[in-house]
Structure formats: C-alpha cells, structure tokens
Amino acid sequence: MDALTKYTMPTFLSISEKRPLKMALGACFVVLGVLGGGTFAHASTVIYSEAVVGGVVLVYDDGLIDASTTGADIWYNVNTPAFGGNNPGAFGGYEGSGFAFPPNTPGTTTVQYVPDQSSIQYPFSTYFCIDSVGSYPTPCTNWVYLTINGTYVPGQASNVYLAQPTSLCNGSTCISSVSPSNTEIATSTSFDLNAMGTISAKDALNIDEFITDMTKGLSIKWSYGLVDRLYASCPLSTVVATSCPIPFAGALTVMRAPLVLYNTGTQDFTVSTTSPGLSETGIYQLNVEIDKPTSILGLTSVFGINLGYTQIAATSTTFTVATSTAYQRYMAFLLDLNTSKNTLNATTTQAALDSCLPVPGFFNLSDCVTVLFTPTPGQIDGLIQTVHDGILTRAPVGYVTRLVTIFAGTATTTPQALPSFTVQFANVPQTGLQGLTYTINMQDMMDAGSSTMAGFVDPISGKSLREITEPYILLIIAISALIIIFHDTMGIPGNGGRDSGYGRNSGEKYREWLYEHKQ
C-alpha cells in the first residue's frame, strides 16, 4: 500500500485527507473488480504492481499472476514497460499472453519474466495508461492491459501504477535470478541472457557511475556449456528423450556485459545480453557471476595489461536446448556417445574428442588439436600426484619431500594451538610470591588481541586494518625483492654484496683487472 500511496496520492493532501481517499479507492477496486468480472490478488512482495479499473492485475518478481473470475473469461496480456516514448514493447520486460481463465474459475499462471536493464535504469514514477480500446495515450510510457472476453478492460491512467523494485538481496551483493533457468529454448535461436540482483554500497565503492568500460567497472559474465547430451543412447524413435541424458563436457561459451552503476549506494541491477543460438540439444549449465576488475593499489592494468577480473558473486543453473533434428539424433546415436566424459569444469574450456571426427558438424581442427595434445587439468593433477606418490616419496628424496610437506604446513590437517607457558616463582619468601605458578596461554592472548584488531574497521569502506594495509606491505616486499634480484644480476645498485655472476660486478671487474695486468 505504501507503493500505491507513493505514486498515486497527490502530495498536497494531508494524512487525514489521504486516509478516506485510500479507503475509497480500495473499496472501488473491490467493488469494480467483482462487478467487472475479475479480481487479482497476491500476498507476496510486489515488485511491479499494476491495476486497472474493472480488474486488477498484479505481476510479481516471480512472474506469477493470480486471478479469479466471476462469469467471464480473462486473458492476460502483460507487455513490456517501455521507455523513451510511446512505444510499448520496445524493450524487454514481461512477456506473456493468451492464457485464459475459464469463467468462474480462479487460477494462477506464470509469465516469463525477462528483466531488462531499462527496468532498473530509471525509477518507475510514471503511470500506466490504458483506455477502453487498449490504446495508450501520450505521455504514457509504460503499459499493461487486461482483456476480458476479448474486450479491453477500461481503465484510467491514475488507476495503473508501477512500484519501484525493492532490494532483491537485502542490501548485500548477490545475483537473485538469472535466465534462461530451468526452461527450454529452441535450437539455433538466439536467446536473451539475463542477470538480476543487487550490488552493495561496499562493492560499488571506488567504481565510477555510468561507466560501461568493463576493464574499469563491474560486469556480468555468463558462461554456459553442454553438460548432458540428450538422445545419445535413446532409440531413434524417441522423440522426448529427456529421460536418457548422458554426461558430456561441452566447450564453454562466455558472454560478458557491463553492469552499470547509477549511484554510489546499494542498488539493484538487471543486465542483459543476447546469445547466439545453440545448435546442439541437451542440458546446459549456466554459470553467472558478477566481476569487478582486479585491482592492486587502485590500478586495474599495468603497462596496458589488464589484471583480469575478480568474482564477487556467482550462481549457476541449468537450461535445456531441445527440438533437435532427426539428423542430430541420428549422429548422436551413430557416434555412441553413451560414455561418461569429464564433467564440466566451470573455469576450464576443454574441447571434446568428437571434434576430431571427420563428420560435418563435429569436426573442428583447433579443438581436435587441443584435445589431442593439451592435457586436461585433471590429467595434470593425476600426473603430479603419481610423481609425488611413486617417485618423490621414495628414499632418499622422500626425506626432502617430507620436509617440504612439513614446512608447507600440509603435513597435518589438525589445527595446532599456540603453546602455553608456565612460570613458577622462585622460593624467595620476601616477595610473597614464592611457590606460586602462573600459566600464560598465548592462544587466548592472541584471540583477544585479534578480536580487538578486527574491531578497527574503516567506517566508509568497511575494510579491516589488514585489508587496507596489506597491499602496501606487499608492495614494499615486492619492490625489495626486485631490487635484490636486480642487484644480484646487474651488480647495481652498489658493487658489493652477493654475487650471482649474471652481469658485471665486483668479482668480474677484479678478474678483468687481473687479466689486464697479466699482459
């Protein structure tokens, strides 16, 4: 009701004047809803709310439309909140139409919610407009309409409204929903990739507003690949083959789009991009993550080389690509792909062996060479483990390996506590402490100290003392190490110290001097 009040009530009315107006308006909705043949209600949090005189439709962030009818068919036809002019449907948004609620039958249906960047870019402060024939007079910029038995529900601009989305993740950075998710898309048809969520003020810190350069601002990364092939082991006559998927490691397709910030505080976002169509049927895994440029002391690139991305939130889901052709099903059957392949590694793109098959649609020279000659991460791990277990742990090298394991801190997984010390006072009667024993527990002392240190937090960025100071310490150490290496190899700065021999240094100069004086 707050949202309704915010966008519908004239601001010049006092509270005492608004209250009866609210009650009257609510009563009108109920009466007109019943008399007009349709009422819609939903109890959960409203993100978008639209109401039309003669019927009320509420569309929620979960894409649900609740409806009940009295004596008439009700069709919904929810369309896009459009911006930038009288052009409904120009942008992505709600898409769904044609579902009918039979007369006198309450029902619930789900429309596909396709969030669009424009839906978050501007506050929804304008009203929907609709008239009795479904047109949308200027300056109406957003629209939704409801038809009953093929007739547009008459409505007025002031009776249709849209509320600003509330925070999706309770103020913390997260991805609340992605698409496509748990849905089916057709082969070889481009589809929308979407991500919706919240960026916290902490993660928005130090990132410019309105920036679309992904090397300097936030971005959304979608990566998806085929994880289960359909039809492979199914009979050729099987049309709906979702019951017989097989594991398959497909190559990952990666798409990225900028996540534009519009203010410096916590804010919701919706980012979309379009993916090319997928030709192969099966179940795809979709990984979505929010990335920010990796930054060292505020630098996102060194000598023009970007430092890459740091993931700050991620989620994953699956979707299905279906409607394969008979040829694809035949080829899958022919190739007998009913063998387990590597499971999809979300961070590694591994080509499939069938890219070497001299069959049109499968052969890919670069993938084939890659899969033939490049070991997978799993194979490399296995080799290293074999070398470790079979060679490096044998005597006498095994003693060195054991020492390295101990010094690396991986010899045991049991956490060690700091030792405690016991002090016994000498037997000197004059002190009054003779014979007393004190135990100093270092672990307790460190715990107390660290909790105190953890309390020192920058009030603006929320960063701890360590998060603030450690980059500077690492920088000093890195510069020191480089100076030492430079000195060892080049002999400068200074001409003394350790001599690695790579370059002109004191020893070499001395040998040259000896050589010259031998002549």
Place this chain on the structure above:
Amino acid sequence: MITNAILSIIVNTFTILLSWIPQISTLPPIAGYDIDTALVTGMGQFYAFTNYVWPIRDVMLGAGFLWGFHLLLIFLKVILGSRAPSKSFS
C-alpha cells in the same frame, strides 16, 4: 591426450622401477628424538601464530620468491655448466 599418454608412460615406468625403494612417510628419529612430530607441531604452531601476525606471511612470501630465484640460478648453472655466465656457483 597424446601428451598425457606419453607423460603417463614415462612416469609409470619410473614408478615401477623405483617401487622397490622404501617409501618415506615420516622423518627418522634422531638420537631417539621424534624430529618429525616435533617439526609438524612446531610448524603448526608457527602457522597458527601467523594467522594472528599476518605480515609474517607476506615476508615469507617475498623470501620464498627470492629463494625461488636463486634456485633458478642454480638450475641454470647445472644445465649450462661452464657456459653459464656465473662465477659465484663455480
């Protein structure tokens, strides 16, 4: 696949050839003192300490980097022998 097969053959050959050599899981005691347990406990306590005094880990990271550099120099010396421009390891 091919690279992995070649490397696997080499590694497994060495593994079979060396299989008669005893496997080392702990350091041997020195004069009856269990040096392995002592070192494991000591390093565990040291890592516990560095959890609190974290700059030590940064310093160790830098020291490890330098050790790696010097190990690389030694490796080059071994590989290049007299052709190495180094005099310090000869």
